[in-house]
Amino acid sequence: MSEEAITNYRRLKQFVLSFTDGVLFGVASLDGLEEKLDTEIRDVALKMKYGISIAKRLPVAALETITDRPNRIYKHIYRQTNIQLDNLALLLVDKIQGMGYSALPIPASVVLDWRKQNSHFSHRHLAVAAGIGWWGRNNLVVTPQYGSQVRLVSVLTDMPLKVDTPLDRGCGDCTDCISACPAGALSLTPPFYDFQKCYSKLREFAKKGGIGYDICGVCIKVCKGKERSHEGKLTEVSGEDCEHSKPIGF
Ligand code: SF4
Numbered sequence: 001m002s003e004e005a006i007t008n009y010r011r012l013k014q015f016v017l018s019f020t021d022g023v024l025f026g027v028a029s030l031d032g033l034e035e036k037l038d039t040e041i042r043d044v045a046l047k048m049k050y051g052i053s054i055a056k057r058l059p060v061a062a063l064e065t066i067t068d069r070p071n072r073i074y075k076h077i078y079r080q081t082n083i084q085l086d087n088l089a090l091l092l093v094d095k096i097q098g099m100g101y102s103a104l105p106i107p108a109s110v111v112l113d114w115r116k117q118n119s120h121f122s123h124r125h126l127a128v129a130a131g132i133g134w135w136g137r138n139n140l141v142v143t144p145q146y147g148s149q150v151r152l153v154s155v156l157t158d159m160p161l162k163v164d165t166p167l168d169r170g171c172g173d174c175t176d177c178i179s180a181c182p183a184g185a186l187s188l189t190p191p192f193y194d195f196q197k198c199y200s201k202l203r204e205f206a207k208k209g210g211i212g213y214d215i216c217g218v219c220i221k222v223c224k225g226k227e228r229s230h231e232g233k234l235t236e237v238s239g240e241d242c243e244h245s246k247p248i249g250f
Pocket residue numbers: 136137138139142147148170171174175176177178222223224225228229
């Protein structure tokens with residue numbers, strides 16, 4: 001790895017972490033992640049070599065107001081955190097372009113196909129490859145620091161960067177999200193995530209209580225990272241089913 005790649009990594013990480021607390025930063029090579037790119041950005045994105053994953057912690061007290069369904073304060077923090085992340089990604093793009101390289105921001109929460117819940121790129125695959133967290137039983141990224149109580153954004157770039165190592169840990173014997181899920185959509189073994197059950201419940205929530213948005217929050221609220229995570233690989237979960245990505249509905 002070149003000195004330039006290490007220096008660039010440090011500069012970008014320092015830049016991102018300087019804006020606020022509760023932010024995680026990681027980098028992965030895009031090799032092997034090409035199939036996660038939507039056709040709209042594919043040609044340009046294939047010229048990039050690296051993906052930068054940024055996670056931002058959600059406000060904990062707001063998550064604590066969730067019982068067995070989403071509420072209006074969760075809807076608000078969900079939307080605002082996505083905006084915060086999109087702004088952070090754009091500032092990072094400015095920084096990278098100012099250093100003479102190209103960068104493509106991937107929106108935090110733009111759904112291209114509601115039935116498949118597809119977005120421009122899989123933030124979760126990049127985050128796992130970049131060592132931000134592991135693939136949890138809730139089908140979300142679980143960070144050691146904040147559990148799944150984060151939102152994600154990604155920036156692709158051709159700037160030479162040091163890459164991070166994926167985490168060697170998993171959910172262990174925790175099953176908190178499985179018991180909390182109001183749709184019964186999660187399980188220990190494949191197919192561990194029942195997209196249809198989850199999505200039907202999200203639609204039900206959207207129509208009730210002034211939510212009007214396909215969100216839930218329950219399997220995020222209960223996943224608290226280091227308080228609940230356990231060392232060791234989660235061998236039951238392959239992560240291969242993530243055609244049913246959850247960019248917006250959780
Ligand atoms: S709640 Fe427990 S089992 Fe579910 S994703 Fe989080 S750590 Fe894994």
